[in-house]
Amino acid sequence: MSGRAPLLMFALALGGCASVQFHSLPPETPAADNAADLAKAQGLAAVAALAAKQTAAQSAGTGQGGTARQGGNAGQGANPPEVPLYTSADAPSMTTYDPWGRLNRFMYRFNARFDEAVFLPAANGYRRLPSPVRSGVHNFFGNLAELDSMVNYTLQGRLGRTVRSVGRFVINSTVGIGGLIDVAAKLDLAKAPTGFGTTLAKWGMHPGPYLVIPFYGPSTLREGIGLGADYVVVYYVNLADLYRGAQSWGLGVANAVDKRANIDFRYYSTGSPFEYETIRFLYVRKQLIEDAGLHKKSPPPRPNPNRPAGE
DSSP states (O other): OTTHHHHHHHHHHHHHHOOOOOOOOOOOOHHHHHHHHHHHHHHHHHHHHHHHHHHHHHHHHHHHHHHHHTTSOTTTTOOOOOOOOOOTTTSOOSSBOOTTHHHHHHHHHHHHHHIIIIIHHHHHHHHTSOHHHHHHHHHHHHHHHHHHHHHHHHHHTOHHHHHHHHHHHHHHHHTTTTTTSOHHHHTTOOOOOOOHHHHHHHTTOOOOSEEEETTTEEEEHHHHHHHHHHHHHHHHHOGGGOSSSHHHHHHHHHHHHHHHHTOOOOTTOSOOTTHHHHHHHHHHHHHHHHHHHHTSSSOOOOOOTTSOBTO
């Protein structure tokens, strides 16, 4: 027993010096967080509007006093033009329309695991190829995408862009050796791909519910329909018999790996427990901004901040 006493005392001393801490992530409460963010945004907008009104009132008083001192010179006493104020009604909604949230979260985790196990290693191996090879592959698939852009620009009524896509395809397919070299870009014919999802937006269709597509990633119902329609277009055009048969599978895999290699996004790289909400928020806002750009002549009505974005 006397031999064990020093060991026991040493163990107790270590136990007293050491401290064990257990960290847990905060619970996910997206609804409460979004409501709090909305209330904060509305409060800030109200404060800004009040401050702007006070500043305008002070400016008006100063202008009237200056006019009286100058002997009633009407030309010098004019008030500056009014600047339109933004109120809470102009603020975008802080929530996102996600009625399939449980399924989307499951699919998001599935895509993350697939990306880590399969997609990302393949993309990293692809990046080790010589730069001219990777550029040639990327340009080749970009040239094939011009076919889909021709169809959709025509359906959108943007015939000038249709002509540009036709010119890019002809130049790159001939002078660019089957699209391996983007000669059209050097002639100031920049690449501007589009799809049927943008066509539906041009026709006035709203983005709809947020949707996470397997192996693809964040999307919306409208963009998901657009992806299916784009596949139908290239399948029936079937340029050089590339989109039917066994070669279509190899082409699709190579295209997917090339796209993944050109995207720097990494799942859970931020360490934030709210990554899903952040990606969802940014993606849907990007869609709404692009939709507004398509309707510059007839802008859509102001969004209701009390309704989820995309609904």
